[in-house]
Amino acid sequence: MKNIQLIISYRGTNYCGWQVQPNGVTVQEVIMRAIKDLTGEAVNLTGSGRTDAGVHALGQSANFFTASTIPPEGWYRALNTRLPADIRVIHSRECHPDFHSRYHAKGKSYLYKILASPVASPFLADLAFHVNRTLDWAAMEEAAASFLGEHDFTAFMASGSSIKTTIRTIFEISFSNNDDLWEMTFTGNGFLYNMVRIMAGTLYEVGYGRLKAQDIAAIIAGKDRSKAGITAPAHGLYLKEVYY
Amino acid sequence: MKNIQLIISYRGTNYCGWQVQPNGVTVQEVIMRAIKDLTGEAVNLTGSGRTDAGVHALGQSANFFTASTIPPEGWYRALNTRLPADIRVIHSRECHPDFHSRYHAKGKSYLYKILASPVASPFLADLAFHVNRTLDWAAMEEAAASFLGEHDFTAFMASGSSIKTTIRTIFEISFSNNDDLWEMTFTGNGFLYNMVRIMAGTLYEVGYGRLKAQDIAAIIAGKDRSKAGITAPAHGLYLKEVYY
Numbered sequence: 483m484k485n486i487q488l489i490i491s492y493r494g495t496n497y498c499g500w501q502v503q504p505n506g507v508t509v510q511e512v513i514m515r516a517i518k519d520l521t522g523e524a525v526n527l528t529g530s531g532r533t534d535a536g537v538h539a540l541g542q543s544a545n546f547f548t549a550s551t552i553p554p555e556g557w558y559r560a561l562n563t564r565l566p567a568d569i570r571v572i573h574s575r576e577c578h579p580d581f582h583s584r585y586h587a588k589g590k591s592y593l594y595k596i597l598a599s600p601v602a603s604p605f606l607a608d609l610a611f612h613v614n615r616t617l618d619w620a621a622m623e624e625a626a627a628s629f630l631g632e633h634d635f636t637a638f639m640a641s642g643s644s645i646k647t648t649i650r651t652i653f654e655i656s657f658s659n660n661d662d663l664w665e666m667t668f669t670g671n672g673f674l675y676n677m678v679r680i681m682a683g684t685l686y687e688v689g690y691g692r693l694k695a696q697d698i699a700a701i702i703a704g705k706d707r708s709k710a711g712i713t714a715p716a717h718g719l720y721l722k723e724v725y726y
Numbered sequence: 727m728k729n730i731q732l733i734i735s736y737r738g739t740n741y742c743g744w745q746v747q748p749n750g751v752t753v754q755e756v757i758m759r760a761i762k763d764l765t766g767e768a769v770n771l772t773g774s775g776r777t778d779a780g781v782h783a784l785g786q787s788a789n790f791f792t793a794s795t796i797p798p799e800g801w802y803r804a805l806n807t808r809l810p811a812d813i814r815v816i817h818s819r820e821c822h823p824d825f826h827s828r829y830h831a832k833g834k835s836y837l838y839k840i841l842a843s844p845v846a847s848p849f850l851a852d853l854a855f856h857v858n859r860t861l862d863w864a865a866m867e868e869a870a871a872s873f874l875g876e877h878d879f880t881a882f883m884a885s886g887s888s889i890k891t892t893i894r895t896i897f898e899i900s901f902s903n904n905d906d907l908w909e910m911t912f913t914g915n916g917f918l919y920n921m922v923r924i925m926a927g928t929l930y931e932v933g934y935g936r937l938k939a940q941d942i943a944a945i946i947a948g949k950d951r952s953k954a955g956i957t958a959p960a961h962g963l964y965l966k967e968v969y970y
Contacts, residue, residue: 572845
């Protein structure tokens with residue numbers, strides 16, 4: 483048996499997220515079905531973590547065990563012939579038999595895209611959070627600095643989540659833009675449920691003045707979800723890369 | 727009556743082109759219906775020209791006459807509340823009573839997008855022509871120079887078109903890229919039916935070596951459609967701007 487790692491990009495719009503679930507089609511099940519079409523094997527495809535309905539991926543990582551003779555570097559091409567156009571495997575390789583996409587992840591980066599313009603774009607309807615406001619990006623960058631380092635991010639976790647520890651380390655948050663389309667990239671050793679979307683929503687509220695950059699440290703320290711900003715919509719979020 | 731000009735952006739994927747037709751929903755009819763919803767008027771919305779099914783627009787221009795008291799600069803916002811997310815009016819203004827979107831157009835520019843990469847992008851499935859080849863962009867730029875100026879473009883028109891003159895002037899063709907996604911911008915005083923798509927398809931064939939840059943002048947002179955390249959697919963084409 484070979485352990486094959488896939489790097490996968492998908493447009494999440496038409497899926498109920500990554501993970502197999504009873505009500506609706508998911509990215510994981512569509513790929514597992516394509517593997518079964520190719521080899522007859524009912525494999526278990528292990529992703530680096532879930533993504534919610536409507537969330538996109540540029541580089542989701544997943545692995546599975548197969549007895550197939552398909553060359554490891556050929557899997558991406560073989561799968562793409564069986565997958566819908568909104569899911570593409572961009573790379574495949576054989577990895578160590580012990581490799582586990584979730585347990586061995588040392589970090590992840592996510593993009594959050596905001597289109598700040600008077601008129602939305604017909605091309606970005608499901609691909610960026612459109613806001614009809616002018617945002618103060620300098621204030622947002624200043625606010626983002628407060629997230630860096632190791633913190634208890636309880637205030638930035640969907641309430642009701644059960645998890646062993648709420649401590650996470652953020653390595654970097656960077657901003658870039660192309661005209662009115664902004665990207666915020668969050669890189670850390672892990673993220674709590676909805677954490678990137680709540681950080682993005684909080685930065686957005688700094689951007690239009692409901693919160694101040696200087697408020698962030700106290701919001702983190704207070705561990706009260708209700709003091710942070712909105713959960714920014716799923717369709718602005720992209721899982722960019724998983725680090726091992 | 728006021729003569730209102732609209733500048734319109736749309737994702738053409740879900741429409742049978744711009745112009746009202748019996749079989750399928752068009753962009754023109756959706757906007758006319760939105761105007762009727764707002765004012766009760768059954769207006770005739772005159773576009774600068776047709777776009778085919780699947781073709782997109784960044785700046786289609788259209789005008790209509792209305793007795794409504796909606797302020798001219800407010801039309802774009804009023805219409806956007808009634809339009810689907812894949813059609814956005816980005817600008818509106820009152821223009822001279824004689825202004826006609828088609829007759830008065832002095833020129834147009836179109837974009838053609840090509841994604842040249844081993845793997846397609848889930849985000850560009852309907853938004854760029856994906857080719858699994860390495861293209862020689864320098865040769866394509868050299869070839870494009872042959873299109874510049876005034877020529878009889880019969881070889882670059884869909885066969886069977888009936889038209890007064892097949893002479894057109896190309897002012898500029900420019901190339902730009904963001905990684906593997908290339909944009910070719912064609913600006914001219916007008917374009918024959920399918921002309922941009924055939925020029926783009928011909929440049930593509932230069933890019934992978936089936937045609938040579940030096941062939942283009944003879945293909946233009948020969949006025950034989952069968953000697954030019956393929957008609958590149960509609961979903962790579964964008965009407966960028968109309969000049970008056």
